[in-house]
Amino acid sequence: MLGLAFGLVGLADYADGIVEYVVGIVDGIAWSDLWRPIFDPPPMNTYTYRPLTALSVKVLLAVSGGDTQTMTAIHVLTLPWFGLASWRFLRAVGLEAAAFPAAIGVMALPSMLFSAWIPVESDVMGAAFLCEAGAVWPRLSTGRQRRDVTLYALWLLGAATTKETSAAAGAVLVVAHALIALRSRRSVGLAMGWACGYIAVLAVFVMPLLLAKGQAPHDFHIKADGFSWRRAAFFALHNATQLFYLLSSGGAALIALHAAPGSPRRLGGAALALAVFLLAAPPLRVYNHYESVIIDHVGYVAASVALLVVGLAAALWRRRRDPDRPGTVATGPFALPMPAEVLIWLPIGLFVVLAVAPVVALQSRPDVSARLYAPAVPALHGLAWHVLLGLWARRREHRLLRVAAPVLLFSFALFPIGAGLGTTLAYRARMSAEAMAKPVLAELLRRPKMRCPFIVATNRNHELASEELVALGAPWDACSELFVPNKLGLDTSDADLTTWKVQGYSYSLVETGTRNDVRDALIAGKVPERCVILYEQSPKTTLETFGRFQDFAGDFEWAFDKLPEFGKEMHQQQLEVQFREHTSYQKIMRRAGAPMRLVAAPYFTLPLNPNEVLSRLWYAIGPIETYQYEVRILHLDGCLSGSDKMEIGVHRAIFDAARWRR
Numbered sequence: 001m002l003g004l005a006f007g008l009v010g011l012a013d014y015a016d017g018i019v020e021y022v023v024g025i026v027d028g029i030a031w032s033d034l035w036r037p038i039f040d041p042p043p044m045n046t047y048t049y050r051p052l053t054a055l056s057v058k059v060l061l062a063v064s065g066g067d068t069q070t071m072t073a074i075h076v077l078t079l080p081w082f083g084l085a086s087w088r089f090l091r092a093v094g095l096e097a098a099a100f101p102a103a104i105g106v107m108a109l110p111s112m113l114f115s116a117w118i119p120v121e122s123d124v125m126g127a128a129f130l131c132e133a134g135a136v137w138p139r140l141s142t143g144r145q146r147r148d149v150t151l152y153a154l155w156l157l158g159a160a161t162t163k164e165t166s167a168a169a170g171a172v173l174v175v176a177h178a179l180i181a182l183r184s185r186r187s188v189g190l191a192m193g194w195a196c197g198y199i200a201v202l203a204v205f206v207m208p209l210l211l212a213k214g215q216a217p218h219d220f221h222i223k224a225d226g227f228s229w230r231r232a233a234f235f236a237l238h239n240a241t242q243l244f245y246l247l248s249s250g251g252a253a254l255i256a257l258h259a260a261p262g263s264p265r266r267l268g269g270a271a272l273a274l275a276v277f278l279l280a281a282p283p284l285r286v287y288n289h290y291e292s293v294i295i296d297h298v299g300y301v302a303a304s305v306a307l308l309v310v311g312l313a314a315a316l317w318r319r320r321r322d323p324d325r326p327g328t329v330a331t332g333p334f335a336l337p338m339p340a341e342v343l344i345w346l347p348i349g350l351f352v353v354l355a356v357a358p359v360v361a362l363q364s365r366p367d368v369s370a371r372l373y374a375p376a377v378p379a380l381h382g383l384a385w386h387v388l389l390g391l392w393a394r395r396r397e398h399r400l401l402r403v404a405a406p407v408l409l410f411s412f413a414l415f416p417i418g419a420g421l422g423t424t425l426a427y428r429a430r431m432s433a434e435a436m437a438k439p440v441l442a443e444l445l446r447r448p449k450m451r452c453p454f455i456v457a458t459n460r461n462h463e464l465a466s467e468e469l470v471a472l473g474a475p476w477d478a479c480s481e482l483f484v485p486n487k488l489g490l491d492t493s494d495a496d497l498t499t500w501k502v503q504g505y506s507y508s509l510v511e512t513g514t515r516n517d518v519r520d521a522l523i524a525g526k527v528p529e530r531c532v533i534l535y536e537q538s539p540k541t542t543l544e545t546f547g548r549f550q551d552f553a554g555d556f557e558w559a560f561d562k563l564p565e566f567g568k569e570m571h572q573q574q575l576e577v578q579f580r581e582h583t584s585y586q587k588i589m590r591r592a593g594a595p596m597r598l599v600a601a602p603y604f605t606l607p608l609n610p611n612e613v614l615s616r617l618w619y620a621i622g623p624i625e626t627y628q629y630e631v632r633i634l635h636l637d638g639c640l641s642g643s644d645k646m647e648i649g650v651h652r653a654i655f656d657a658a659r660w661r662r
Contacts, residue, residue, distance in 0.1 A: 010424035010428065012430075012431030012435075013431065014069075014431035014435040015119075015431075016117070016462075017462075017463060017464055017467075017468040018290075018463065019068050019118060019119060020465055021467050022057070023057065023061065023068070023120065023467070025038065026038070026058060027058075031058065034058070049205070049208060049209040050161070050162060050163050051161045052161040052162045053120075053125075053163060057120055060075060060119055068119070068471075071119040074119070078115075078116055078124045078128060079107055079124055082107065082127055082374075083103045083107040084103070085128040085129075086377075086378035086382075087099045087100060088131065089135045089378055089382075090343075090378060092136075092138045093138065093337065093339040094336070095336075095337075097389050098383075101385050101413070102378060106378055108416040108417065108420030109246055109377065109420065110291070110370075110419050110420065112374060113420060114291050114427075121371070122162050122163050123166075123374040126159055126162035126165065127169075127375040127377070129158035130155070130159045132158075133152055133155035133170065134173060136155060137152060138339050141181070141186070141187040141191065142187070156174070156198055159375075160202050161205065164206075165354065165374075166374075166375055167206070168350060168354075169346065169375035169376065170202070171349075171353075172345060172346055172349030172353070173342065174194050174198045175345075175349070176349070177194065177195065178192050178195040179341075180338060184338055206363075210363060218366050219366070220359060220564065221366075222359055222360055231562060234563060235358070235359070235366065235368075235563070235564070238294070238559075238564070239354050241295055241298075241305075242293060242373055243347065243373060244301050245293045245370045247384065248411070248415040248608075248609050249304040250384075250415055250611060251308075251381065251412050252305065252308040252311070253277065253412075254311075254383075254385075254387040254391075254408060255308055255384055256274060256310050256311035257270060257333075257391065258311040258312075258314045258315040258334060258383075258387065260333060264398040265398055267401065268397075268401040269400055271391060271401060271408065272404040275404040275411075277303075277307075278408070278609075279614050280615070281300060281615060282300055282612070282615050283607070283615055283621055284300070284607070284608045285552070285554025287554070287556060287574060288461060289461045289565065290369060290461070292368060293370055294559050294563060295608075296554035296555045296556050312348060312383075315344050315383070316341070334390045340382075340386075342379075343380075344379070347380055351373075354373070368564070388408060392405050418610055419608070422605035425603040425605070426539065426605060426629070428603070429601040429629040430601075430629045433537065433599045433601045433631045434537065436599045437597070438468065440633060441469065441472075441474070441633055442469050445476075445533075446473060447640070450531060450639065452477060452479035452480055452481070452531070453480055453530075453532070453639075454481050454528075455480075455482050455534075456483050456484075456533070456534045457484055457535045457537075458536045458583060460574075462538070464484075485585070517530065518530055522588050522589070522591075522592055525591050526592060527593065527636045527637075529638045529639065531635070531636065531637055531639035531640065532589070532635070533633065534594070534635070535632075537630065537631040538574075538629070539627045539628070540578060541626075541627055542602070543622075543625060552621070553575050556571050586632065592636055594636050595634065595635065596632055596634045597632070597633045597634075598632050600629065600630045602627070603626075603628070604625060604626045605624070605627065606624060
């Protein structure tokens, strides 16, 4: 039964390494100190204020006994709760028909699945609190029952203390309720009271974070050296990209139809033009770092975001009353009930907060990810489904509608299915490979006389954590070092190998000062005196990319050094581990005689947007891309004496899909 439940939500029988890292932080906090800001050590090196998230992790630890799989199995229940809360929210504001497909779709989105699979992430939980509050308000504003007052306060309290983004979304929600009340001239005092009260309480909650010391300006803060408004503009575009990733170009086009004329002929013309725009979509490539996504073809993405902005603006500002439908606001051919206006304010308000806060507030981190927009996802998908269902009902009114409606349905309805399926298959393949490989790595570290190992882990997007190695029984001394390079480029056939520099981030308890010795020995093709282990894990394409590398790799030149944690060397690192058979680190380790183990698990992915299918066929890429997730472990045992050395050799284990589950 548990296996069936895991299959339905895409869970695997292993957990991301970040779980042990965060658990180690939270486990060291006393229950009485959960209300204080929590310091996240390097690589984050900042403060966060999420008392309810920290409490939930502490409870999961207590219930599970520290078993990450049990923690994940419990935490994943936040995903169906999020879907149910989304359904209630959309129905409560008057979008009964759109509520069910939107609720199903939002649960399948990659960013929402990621948050549910990682028991220390709380984006979905915070969004569920917000949706529950949104579902209660229409009853509270008319009936003012004590039960509704209590529920509304509890749901808002949950949003305010789960995560900074859900707290900000709660502020947007109560302010939107106040604005709607002012417009409708109903329950004005009640709405204004709740808005002022929530903001006042939130200010008290975040005061410990505002008073936290030791925070330095990040690169996007207005007081940072080298700050420019041009960079702030790119940061805003980065935020807009996250919305595109969650909604798709099909969803943006549907919301844009809020601005369309009401006559069937003109509506059909607008819908057909948008259908042509969708079918002309280029093949989109994504760089993904813990759901902080960067997408190539920025012109197409920006155009889709512009359509979204036009649709939201039209739905918000076309406020004339519809005499035939009291209590509604006419927004072109797709009238919205007045309570549904909150759905328009949520994505707008949250975007403004996330785009502006890191620039002006020292306490806000610039590591924006798509999952931070979880509170706005039900609103966006509800608005898109509202238009799609209305368009489908009117498709017989004009021949242009009969042509455009199926294209729009195909583009948007299949988006969460394809995105969720591809993400689930990739995650399960990765976890299957890691479940086999990381115990092998821990076994290497447990060998007698193993001292001060130097571990090189080349994937910044699927990071290895020393905490998970300790959880697997590996010793971790003060001199042990985990090194994550930010540059992989090295031509081992070059005569002058001394130009190679070991660049990256080191996570060790003390400074060892032996990294140059390791580098010099490897350059000379010798075994270093220190034990060195290379751990490389990454998806690897199984398609023929030779000669067409750029078609598969994407062009991210527009984003280099303009967005958080993303430069040319970072991107080249991902390309090397994903699209090349052997990385430079592999070559230099093998040249020194390092044996290798390889574990691999196959999977496939579907396009980011279903409407890319024509351009993919044109470029001979195909709508389905095949990969295998590979983990390579290479080791040089320079610190061991002769009798203690292990000659492992090359071992290859490729697992069929039927053997993924243990």
